[in-house]
Structures are given as structure tokens and as C-alpha cells.
Amino acid sequence: MGCCLHASQKSKNPIISKDVQQDATGEKIKPSRKIKQSMPDPRLSSDGKEPTDAKFAIVQDKSKSKTDISFINAALTKHFIFNSLSEEQRESVINHMKYYILEPREVVFEQNSVGSTFFVVANGKLEVIIDEKRVNVLRPQDSFGELALIHDTPRSATIRTIENSSLWGVDRKTFRNTLEQINALNYAENRGLIESIPVFKILNNSQIESLIASISTNMYSPGQVIVNEGETGDLLFIIKQGSVICSQGDKDLKTLEKGDYFGEQALLYNSVRTATITAGENTKCLTIGRAELTKLFGTSLQLIIHKNSQRIAFDKNHYLKKLTKTQFEKLLGCSEIKEYSEGGKCISQGQRKSENIIVLIKGELQRADGEIVYRVFDIAGLDEVIQATDEVFEEDYYAKGDVNLAVITNSGFFNAIGGDYLKVTSNNEAIKLLKKIPIFRYLNEEQFESLIQVLRVENFKSNEIIFSQNQPGESLFLIKSGRVEVIDKETNRVLRNITKDDYFGERSLLFDKFRSATVQAKGEVSCWVLYKSDFLSILDENLKKLLLKRIELQDDNLNFGDLHIxxxxxxxxxxxxxxxxxxQKKSLYALKAVNKKKIRAYEMEDSLLLERKILLQIDHMLISKLIKTFKDDKRVYFLLEYIRGMNLFDVLRKLDVLTVADAKFYTACIFLILEHLHERDIIYRDLHPMNIMIDDEGYPKLIDFGAAKIIRGRTYTIVGIPPHYMAPEIITGHGYTLSADYWSAGIMLYEFLYAAVPFGEEENDPYMVYEMIQQGKLIFPPNADNKDKIKDLLMQLLSKNPAARLGGTLENLKGHPWFIGINWDKIVRRELPTPYVPTLPSIIHDAESALKNHRPLDEIISKAEKHDEIPKPRPAKEGFNTNWDEEFKG
Known part of the structure; x- marks a missing residue:
């Protein structure tokens, strides 16, 4: 069945907490493709509710002595959650812990209750009770409830005092907020330090983010030598705290302090240290290694700087702005970097300007008299190459300072862009406009080239009728210049104006329909025209069928009252x-109905608005599509693409261990899905087999966007995903980015190949799973080989360094040797054979019955909601928008 369901619907496994599990007994049975427990839905969070932990305790905000801090610190070291924290973070958490005083036989929390607090026993004794039996006794410096710091989960035991006892406790909200504040401050400070260094100023935002994620922090004591003169170095150091002394031989040269840096040449070259650097006091340094950066970016920092500099120069140039991304990258790839020292001759008198395109990516060029002629990011020779002139340089030009030039030969330029500049860029303009039209989204480059060949330019005079209402449609018009009016001739009303870079008449290419309006030129108009016969000549039947289906899904001219359940x-x-x-249309859809009483009870308004906003941005062959939303007095509704198929979890149970080819297919599909989401700054955060449907043709479709979020930078919320698929940086609360989704993809790839998850396959206890993820010991089955570097790919995706997972860019990841043979375009166009096509029962009889025996939607939905448990609504906060659901109006 195709629908969007939430994580809370999935099967739950019993949870036994780490401190209780040590005394519990029971035979472990290795499951086969077991259902991994999902996180509670974020909208069910207990944060902000009345406290359920230690209700009758006296709670004090007690100051802590050094002994108290040392005592608590010793207890915290037993848990990976705290071991991953810096000393500063741990101190801050301890400072926020409160003191709980309890009398004998007082309950701290009950089994199956949902709490949010972690406790350390300060004094006294407490008993651990499971199913009314004592299984353990807790004494001073023991701790319990640690899983509550990560998310809501039912308590696995009752904890009750045996005698007068006191506890140190911190709740999840305080814990997460404390970490977020420290991490956000630390992130901002580190980013500021990175961006202040000239060698990094040319990096883009994504590269800066990767760099920050790869920083190491080192402490040095007074007098400790950090680097020695004469050593070969590959580390850059940035002083974050303290100071260092630079010396040569026995002579001190200068002191560097916070914000200063040294060793930057080590990132670009295998250079020798020119000075000894010694810590002058307790000093904290951020360090970045050349080898790490090469691994991170998939190439050297120097090459990235060269490429980025060229991109900036290209972006500034009005000629090169008209190139496609592919042409742009080919042009970057054919350039040769030339380096010159101060005074070096870079351009010779008499040299033909059209011989090369010269891009100044570092430094300046000057005449013999010292006058600056070209500055950084200037381009020489491009006009002359395009216009094929015979002009020459009339003087010699010399380097002022160190100069880097990117040189592209005349022939290299035309080979990269694909021919004559004017013709190529005119075609680019038409293709860019065609790609805006949904029905062309799934054509490949070859098919676009074929389209360009059959496009005709037609010109229309002012007030000329381009086509008339009720006339048979046979062509698409792309406006090259000018403006047209769309007129309803029956009412003589202007419906809309269409101008340059827009289009009209696209539905006539696939449907035998009459024009719904008249289009008239207002002023002189020039259009590219694509005729139906020409368009259909480049389509095969499979692609035509695909386009018709997508157009059907894009038709949101639907009324709620025309839907029958x-x-x-x-x-x-x-x-x-x-x-x-x-x-009327006889089309099938999935309708998700959400009761407004539940929405208010769980304060879900913002979550549903975000889900709607995200779904409206998405239109991809491998993702469930939102058609339209509706609302009435009782509910809001999502009308979604109906995916007739099976859950991937069930498919994996049928297939057991996948073949390499099948694993490759499903993984490639997942990467294409993530590419589409991440290009829109959408992090999915709930990627696992239960959230992927396999449709009636065997292709995967991503469903359920209840945990998705739009982010630019980092986020700290823990939501959605089952523990086995959760990235380590989410667990520890240090903040995470889009790359967390690639960790989940790596877990799924491992599962595809070896029929097990790599961390905690036999564990039902989330705490134990989290601990194993943090340890990061990736173990492969004995019979696993490394053909096509598959182990390397898995280790990359499951790297604890989030920035390393892509290997620089998604294109680098897609270009990994393991994916050789995968045709990415054919996946999107659904032209590849699939691993498994579900056998599904017919629904024709049920559909026909629904049309004949129509019952009101509200009657059927109300019956389904009859047994729903709806909590008492929380009081609305001040400023609550009672019209929050206005956007759902159909």
C-alpha cells in the first residue's frame, strides 16, 4: 500500500536500559531482517510537559563543591554520551544539574512512564524494579535514566528509594540546550577563525562547512615545542587560546596570539618549517592537515583554490555566465595553471590575444612602467577568441608579487563549450527554458540536443494572434523576447501576461486538446516553437508513458468533494x-487526514506547515508527490500520489542478501533522492527501509516527511530515525548537517550487502546501539571482499567525520569505482530493470465499488477516528495563530 506513515506506527521492540540489563537474564535470538525500533515522533516530545520524574522530591539549585564536581564527573565517565563531550561542555552540564532530596520508598519514575531526566546517586540506596521484581540496587555514584537525554522512550524499570537518598539530575531540555549553546558558540568562533585566513577566503560555504567539521583541537603547555625549524610540515595551526613564540636558532622573532596562525604553506606544499614555534603559556590550537583536506575534498587544497578562483572569475564575466554547468566544468578542466614570481614575464609583446584565454586567479599584472593592467579575476583574450580577431598584445606584462594564471587554449575553449559560442549560448538559453517545463525534466542530454535541432524561431507582429481559443493544439511556445496576453474570448478578459523566459501551450505536446484561451502578441514577439510531431519523434513509448503520468500528478485542479474513499x-x-x-478522472490517490484536535493536543501546527512546505518543493520520480492540500472544520488533508507496492523492509526479507547489482541499484536510487532533497536544503533525517516503498514497477519511492527539515548550516534536534540508522553526531548533540543522511544511506548499503546493520544488529537496547555507533568499529563479514573498493565506500559513508562522507562532492561519490556501470539518467527515466517487482492484488473491484456506493468522506474518516485517544490540549501560547491552517485551503 502506498501512503505516508509516521515512525510511531512502526513495530516497537522492548527496551532494557543499560544499567538494568546487566542483571536481566534471557536468551538472545539473532533476528533475520528484524524491524529496528524507531525514535518517538518529535511531535510527541515530553519537553514542556509537567515533570514525570521524581515528582515528590525536594529540588534544589544547589551550588557544587570541587568534591561534588569530581564525584559527578566520575559517574559521567561511565557513559559514552558524556565521554564525547569536551571538558568545557561537561563542566557546563554539571553546573546545570539540580539536587533532588527524597525520602524512603519514594518513586523516582515508574516502568513504562516517559521521562526526561538523567540521575546520579549522591547518597542513599535505590532499587531497580522490573515487573514488580527487584533486579538491582543503586548506590552512590551509580547513575540511571541516561537514554532520556537523547529522546523520549518508555522507562524500562521502576526506580524507588530504599532509604533517605539524594540525587544529582539534569533533564533533556537543559542538557540539549546547554550543548547547543556551547557548540553554536564554538562553531561560530571556529568559523570566524577559519574565514580570517587568506588561504581559505576563496572557499565556498560547503567547503568551509567541511573544513570546520574536520578541525582538530590540541592543547600545549608552557614551553612545549609545537613545530621545529627544518622539519617538513603538513599542518596549519590557528591559535584559539594562549600565545606562542616564533624563533630561529636562539633568536626569538615574534609572539603570536589568539586569532594568529602559522604553517599555512604546509597545506599547499610539502614545505619545510622556517621557524620553531613554542607555547608561551597554556595554549589551545586548531589544526588542519593537508592529507586530511585532500581526503575530504577529493583533491588538493591548492587545486580547489585554483578551481574556485576560476569559478569566481567566470561568474563575473557576462560571456561565461551563459554557459551550462557541464560546459562550465569542462572549461575548468581544460585550463593549465601557470605560476610566476615577482617580475616574471607573463604575457609577451606581439602575442595574439585570440591564441589563449588568460584568467588571473592570483596577484596582478603590470606594464614595465609599473602601471597595473590586470587584477585578480580579470580575464584577457576572451572577447578576441569569441570574435576571432587578429589583435595582439602591444606590450609585455609582468607579475606584481606572486601570480597564478589559468590558461585555456583557443581550441580547448571551443571543444569545452561544444562549438560556436553564439550558437551554443542561444541553444543554452532555449534548453534552460525547456528544463523549467515539468514534462521535459526527465529527458537526457541527447534528447535535449535533438529538441534543439527541431526548435523553430517564429516572429509575430504586434497584436497578431498566435493561436485562438478552441483551436486544436499542436505546439509549445517559448518566449525568446517580447510579451503576450492570454485572453478568454468568451468574456474578453485578459487572464495573464507572459513575457521573456516563460512558455505556453505545453500540454498540447502530449494531449489532443483544444486551446483553452487565445494568445495575442503585445508588441513584437519572438518565440522558439516546438511542434508536437517533432517532440513525439524523439520519445519512445516508455518515456511518453512516464511523462503522461507525471503530468497527471501535476494537475492540482481537483475538488475535495470529487474524491471517493x-x-x-x-x-x-x-x-x-x-x-x-x-x-471524473478515475485516478487513484492517497489521502492523509489529520484531526485538528490531535494537532492542537500535540502542538503539531508548525510541523504540519513545514511538512507541507517541504512536500510542495519536491518533484522527483523517486519521491512520493504531494498533489494538493485541503482543510475543513475537523481536519487538514494531504492528497498524495498513491504508491501501489510493498515496503522495502518486506522486499528485503523476501530477497534476503541482495546481489551486488541489486544493492547498487537501490543505493544509486537513494543517492539520487538525497541529491534532490539536499539541493533544496532539505535534510530527511528518517532514512531506513521502512520509509521506502517499492512500487508496482519495482522502483523505490521515499515516503513520510514528518521528520524532514529545511536547514542552512547546522541543526541539533534529535528526531525520527531508528537508533541503528542514526549518525553519531546526532546522538552526541554536537550539531549535524545534511551529511547525516549519508550515514543512514551507508547503513542501508551495508544492510543490502550483508543482510545486517553494522552497529548493534543483535541489540534492542537503543543505549547499547548508540554506544556501538560511537565506538565506530566497522566489522565486515568474513566472506566480504573489497571488489571495486566497496569496503572503502562503506568506510567513507560511515566515517565519524561527517565532512568526509561525500569525498568532496556528490559527483565524486557517484563517481566511486563501485558505481561503474550505473546509468544515473536511466534510473530517473525508469529505464533500468529492477531487482524485485511486487505481485499485488487487483484493486479494480474496490475502486468501482467506491464509485457506485459513494459514502461521505467525513462519515468514513470519523469512523476510523472513533477509537483514537486524544490527549487533553495544552493551553495555547500567547500570540497563537488560530488561522494557522489557512495554507491548507484547497
Whole structure:
């Protein structure tokens, strides 16, 4: 069944906390493709509710002595959650801990209750009770409830005092906020230090983010030598705290302090240290290594700087702005870097300007008299190459300071862009416009080239009728210049104006339809025109069928009252999902209905608005599509693409261990899905087999966007994903980025190949799973080989350094040797054979019955909601928008 269901619907495994599990007994059975427990839905968080932990305790904000701090610190070292914290972070958490005083036989929390507090026993004794049996006794410096710091989860035991006892405790909200504040401050400070260094100023935001994620921090005591003169170095040091002394031989040269740096040449060259650097006091340095950067970016920092500099120069040039991304990259790839020292002759008198395109990416060029002629990012020779002139340079030009030039030969330029500049860029303009039209989104480059060959330029005089209402449609018009009016001739009303870089008439290419309006030129108009016969000549039947289906999904001219319920196909904590049929079109959809009482009770308004906003941005062959939203007095509704198929989790159980080819196919599909989301700054955060449907043709479709979020930079919330698929940086609360999704993809790839997850396969206890993820010991089955470097790929995706997972860029990842043979374009166009095509029962009878025996939607949905438990709504906060659901209006 195809629908969007939430994590809270999935099967739950019993949870036994780490401190209780040591005394519990029971035979472990190795599961086969077991369902991994999902995180509670973020909208069910207990943060902000009345406290359920230690309700009757006296709680004090007690100051802590050195002995107290040392005592608590010793308890914290037993847990990976705290071991991953810096000394500063741990101190801050301890400072926020409160003191709980309890009398004998007082309950701290009960089994199966949901709490949010972690405790350290300061004095007294407490008993651990599971199913009314004592299984353990806790004494001073023991701790319990640590999983509550990560997320809501039912307590696995009752904890009760035996005698007068006191506890140190910190709740999840305080813990996470404390870490977020420190990490955000630390991140901002580190970013500021990085961006202040000239060698990094040319990096883009993504590269800066990767750099920050790869920083190491080192402490040096007074008098400790950091680097020695004459050594070969590959580390850059940035002083974050303290100071250092630079010396040569026995002579001190200068002192460097916070914000200063040394060793920058080590990142570019295998250079020798020219001075000895010694810590003058307790000093903290950020360090970045050349080898690490090469691994991170997939190439050397020097090459990245050269490429980035060329990109900036190209972006500034009005000629090169008209090139496509592919042409742009080919041009970068054919340039040769030339380096000159002060005074070196860079351009000779008499040299033909059209011989080379010269891009100044570092330094300045001057005449013999010292006058500056070219500055950084200037380009010489481009006009002359394009216009094929015979002009020459009339003087010699010399380097002022160190100069780097990127030189592109005349022939190299035309080979890179694909021919004559004017013709190529005119075609680029038309292709760019074609790619804006949904029906062309799935064409390949070859098909676009074929389209360009059949496009015709037609010109229209002012007030000329381009086509008339009710006339048979046979062509698409792309406006090259000018403006047209779309007129309803029956009412003589102007419906809209269409101008340059827009289009009209696209539906006539696939459908035998009459024009719904008249289009008239207002002033002189020039259009590219694509005729239906020409368009259909480049399509095969499979692609035509695909385009027709996508156009059908993009038609949101639907009324809520025209939908008839066929049957219920999903039940969730927040909503119910129904298969519906449109009474005129006979098209099937999935309708998710969310009760407004539940929305208010769980304060889900912002979450649903975000989910709607995200779904409206997405239009991809491998992602469930939102057609439209509706609302009424009782509910809000999501009308979604109906995916008729099976869950990937069930498919994996049928296939067991996948073949390499099948694993490659599913993984490539996942990468294409993530590419589409991440290009829109959407992090999914819930990637695992339960959230992927395999449709009736065997292709995967991503569903359920309840945990997705739009981010630019870092986020700190823990939501959604089952523990086995969660990236280490999410668990520890240090902040995470889009790359967390690639960790989950790596877990799935491992699971595809070896029928098990790499961390905690036999564990149901989330704490134990998290601990194993933090340890990061990636172990392969004995029979696993490294053909096509598959182990290397898995180690890259499952790197604890988030920045290293892409290997520089997604293109680098897609270009990994393991993916040789994968045709990425054919996946999007659904032209590849699939590993498994589900055998599905017919729904024709049910659909026909729904049309004949129509019952009101509200009646059926209300019946489905009859047994729903709806908590008492929380009081609305001041400023609450009672019209929050206005955007859902159909």
C-alpha cells in the first residue's frame, strides 16, 4: 500500500536500559531482517510537559563543591554520551544539574512512564524494579535514566528509594540546550577563525562547512615545542587560546596570539618549517592537515583554490555566465595553471590575444612602467577568441608579487563549450527554458540536443494572434523576447501576461486538446516553437508513458468533494490514510487526514506547515508527490500520489542478501533522492527501509516527511530515525548537517550487502546501539571482499567525520569505482530493470465499488477516528495563530 506513515506506527521492540540489563537474564535470538525500533515522533516530545520524574522530591539549585564536581564527573565517565563531550561542555552540564532530596520508598519514575531526566546517586540506596521484581540496587555514584537525554522512550524499570537518598539530575531540555549553546558558540568562533585566513577566503560555504567539521583541537603547555625549524610540515595551526613564540636558532622573532596562525604553506606544499614555534603559556590550537583536506575534498587544497578562483572569475564575466554547468566544468578542466614570481614575464609583446584565454586567479599584472593592467579575476583574450580577431598584445606584462594564471587554449575553449559560442549560448538559453517545463525534466542530454535541432524561431507582429481559443493544439511556445496576453474570448478578459523566459501551450505536446484561451502578441514577439510531431519523434513509448503520468500528478485542479474513499490503507498516531478515487478522472490517490484536535493536543501546527512546505518543493520520480492540500472544520488533508507496492523492509526479507547489482541499484536510487532533497536544503533525517516503498514497477519511492527539515548550516534536534540508522553526531548533540543522511544511506548499503546493520544488529537496547555507533568499529563479514573498493565506500559513508562522507562532492561519490556501470539518467527515466517487482492484488473491484456506493468522506474518516485517544490540549501560547491552517485551503 502506498501512503505516508509516521515512525510511531512502526513495530516497537522492548527496551532494557543499560544499567538494568546487566542483571536481566534471557536468551538472545539473532533476528533475520528484524524491524529496528524507531525514535518517538518529535511531535510527541515530553519537553514542556509537567515533570514525570521524581515528582515528590525536594529540588534544589544547589551550588557544587570541587568534591561534588569530581564525584559527578566520575559517574559521567561511565557513559559514552558524556565521554564525547569536551571538558568545557561537561563542566557546563554539571553546573546545570539540580539536587533532588527524597525520602524512603519514594518513586523516582515508574516502568513504562516517559521521562526526561538523567540521575546520579549522591547518597542513599535505590532499587531497580522490573515487573514488580527487584533486579538491582543503586548506590552512590551509580547513575540511571541516561537514554532520556537523547529522546523520549518508555522507562524500562521502576526506580524507588530504599532509604533517605539524594540525587544529582539534569533533564533533556537543559542538557540539549546547554550543548547547543556551547557548540553554536564554538562553531561560530571556529568559523570566524577559519574565514580570517587568506588561504581559505576563496572557499565556498560547503567547503568551509567541511573544513570546520574536520578541525582538530590540541592543547600545549608552557614551553612545549609545537613545530621545529627544518622539519617538513603538513599542518596549519590557528591559535584559539594562549600565545606562542616564533624563533630561529636562539633568536626569538615574534609572539603570536589568539586569532594568529602559522604553517599555512604546509597545506599547499610539502614545505619545510622556517621557524620553531613554542607555547608561551597554556595554549589551545586548531589544526588542519593537508592529507586530511585532500581526503575530504577529493583533491588538493591548492587545486580547489585554483578551481574556485576560476569559478569566481567566470561568474563575473557576462560571456561565461551563459554557459551550462557541464560546459562550465569542462572549461575548468581544460585550463593549465601557470605560476610566476615577482617580475616574471607573463604575457609577451606581439602575442595574439585570440591564441589563449588568460584568467588571473592570483596577484596582478603590470606594464614595465609599473602601471597595473590586470587584477585578480580579470580575464584577457576572451572577447578576441569569441570574435576571432587578429589583435595582439602591444606590450609585455609582468607579475606584481606572486601570480597564478589559468590558461585555456583557443581550441580547448571551443571543444569545452561544444562549438560556436553564439550558437551554443542561444541553444543554452532555449534548453534552460525547456528544463523549467515539468514534462521535459526527465529527458537526457541527447534528447535535449535533438529538441534543439527541431526548435523553430517564429516572429509575430504586434497584436497578431498566435493561436485562438478552441483551436486544436499542436505546439509549445517559448518566449525568446517580447510579451503576450492570454485572453478568454468568451468574456474578453485578459487572464495573464507572459513575457521573456516563460512558455505556453505545453500540454498540447502530449494531449489532443483544444486551446483553452487565445494568445495575442503585445508588441513584437519572438518565440522558439516546438511542434508536437517533432517532440513525439524523439520519445519512445516508455518515456511518453512516464511523462503522461507525471503530468497527471501535476494537475492540482481537483475538488475535495470529487474524491471517493476506496478503503483505509494506513493508521498512524496522528492521522489516517485512505485510498481515494476521483469520480471524473478515475485516478487513484492517497489521502492523509489529520484531526485538528490531535494537532492542537500535540502542538503539531508548525510541523504540519513545514511538512507541507517541504512536500510542495519536491518533484522527483523517486519521491512520493504531494498533489494538493485541503482543510475543513475537523481536519487538514494531504492528497498524495498513491504508491501501489510493498515496503522495502518486506522486499528485503523476501530477497534476503541482495546481489551486488541489486544493492547498487537501490543505493544509486537513494543517492539520487538525497541529491534532490539536499539541493533544496532539505535534510530527511528518517532514512531506513521502512520509509521506502517499492512500487508496482519495482522502483523505490521515499515516503513520510514528518521528520524532514529545511536547514542552512547546522541543526541539533534529535528526531525520527531508528537508533541503528542514526549518525553519531546526532546522538552526541554536537550539531549535524545534511551529511547525516549519508550515514543512514551507508547503513542501508551495508544492510543490502550483508543482510545486517553494522552497529548493534543483535541489540534492542537503543543505549547499547548508540554506544556501538560511537565506538565506530566497522566489522565486515568474513566472506566480504573489497571488489571495486566497496569496503572503502562503506568506510567513507560511515566515517565519524561527517565532512568526509561525500569525498568532496556528490559527483565524486557517484563517481566511486563501485558505481561503474550505473546509468544515473536511466534510473530517473525508469529505464533500468529492477531487482524485485511486487505481485499485488487487483484493486479494480474496490475502486468501482467506491464509485457506485459513494459514502461521505467525513462519515468514513470519523469512523476510523472513533477509537483514537486524544490527549487533553495544552493551553495555547500567547500570540497563537488560530488561522494557522489557512495554507491548507484547497
Amino acid at each position: 476506496v478503503n483505509q490503507i494506513g493508521t498512524g498516531t496522528f492521522g489516517n490514510v485512505f485510498l481515494v478515487i476521483h469520480k
